[in-house]
Amino acid sequence: MSDLDSFLEDGGPRVIRKECSTALSPSRLPGLDLALNPYVQCSHACVYCYAPYIMRVPPLLWGTNVQAKVNITRLLSRELLRKKGVIGLGTVTDPYQPAEEEMNLTRKCLEEMVHASASVSILTKSDLVTRDIDLLLRMASAEVGISLNTSVDERAAIFEPGSPPPSRRLRAVRALVDSGIGTYVFLGPVIPTITDHDLDGLVNSLIETRVRSVMIDRLNLRPGMKERMASIMAERSPSTLDEFLSSVDDDRFYDDLIAFLKRSLTDGGIVVVDAF
Numbered sequence: 001m002s003d004l005d006s007f008l009e010d011g012g013p014r015v016i017r018k019e020c021s022t023a024l025s026p027s028r029l030p031g032l033d034l035a036l037n038p039y040v041q042c043s044h045a046c047v048y049c050y051a052p053y054i055m056r057v058p059p060l061l062w063g064t065n066v067q068a069k070v071n072i073t074r075l076l077s078r079e080l081l082r083k084k085g086v087i088g089l090g091t092v093t094d095p096y097q098p099a100e101e102e103m104n105l106t107r108k109c110l111e112e113m114v115h116a117s118a119s120v121s122i123l124t125k126s127d128l129v130t131r132d133i134d135l136l137l138r139m140a141s142a143e144v145g146i147s148l149n150t151s152v153d154e155r156a157a158i159f160e161p162g163s164p165p166p167s168r169r170l171r172a173v174r175a176l177v178d179s180g181i182g183t184y185v186f187l188g189p190v191i192p193t194i195t196d197h198d199l200d201g202l203v204n205s206l207i208e209t210r211v212r213s214v215m216i217d218r219l220n221l222r223p224g225m226k227e228r229m230a231s232i233m234a235e236r237s238p239s240t241l242d243e244f245l246s247s248v249d250d251d252r253f254y255d256d257l258i259a260f261l262k263r264s265l266t267d268g269g270i271v272v273v274d275a276f
């Protein structure tokens with residue numbers, strides 16, 4: 001059993017309380033000026049996550065030691081007086097991972113941002129974001145992206161063992177849309193045998209949410225990622241391993257699949273953009 005499976009079976013990762021020295025850091029991501037990450041690591045533990053490469057954490061250990069920045073709101077209230085611009089909430093962690101249910105750091109940060117009339121852009125895989133709709137409606141400007149790459153819960157669980165299933169994420173998209181908050185779906189990373197498992201179901205589910213825009217991202221393989229994904233698929237879905245391996249680094253697979261998604265979603269009235 002891997003470290004990941006062990007901690008998920010034990011009820012989740014250890015959450016360590018830590019002090020940080022800065023709340024807001026500059027961001028080079030498109031559309032963002034600043035980044036705010038209330039946690040270090042992420043127990044959603046997606047196997048394809050790029051954050052461990054940025055944070056210099058061994059990918060196999062990503063999510064096993066989540067750190068909660070317990071003093072972040074105090075620092076944020078001071079920094080908001082001099083640092084201005086769109087704040088990306090959760091650029092190297094998920095701000096609504098399970099630890100947030102208990103720690104409420106993301107919610108407290110949003111409260112500070114409401115007081116400062118700040119603008120926020122959130123990306124998450126969790127329907128817990130709907131808890132904070134009341135605050136998001138009071139922000140100067142708020143945008144929420146919900147990330148998913150299939151509508152089939154069982155397929156998502158292969159590479160996203162700690163995340164809420166896509167069925168819950170799709171309901172969250174609908175709730176956000178209905179609330180009037182600017183909402184988009186981050187459809188990615190596109191993964192063979194996951195995203196193409198039930199393409200019609202995926203397209204229809206997205207159209208049913210009434211979301212206005214979808215951002216599509218392909219899988220960017222980092223060193224060792226293909227091997228790690230193959231080993232996990234061999235364990236959790238051996239019957240699709242060969243198909244996965246034959247397409248995972250085939251550009252034509254991604255080009256064709258993304259072209260199909262763009263056509264179908266556009267026909268359904270959704271604006272489709274490429275990620276980054």
Ligand code: SF4
Pocket residue numbers: 042043044045046048049050051092093094125
């Ligand atoms: S939810 Fe995002 S930050 Fe968390 S493990 Fe998955 S990809 Fe990484």
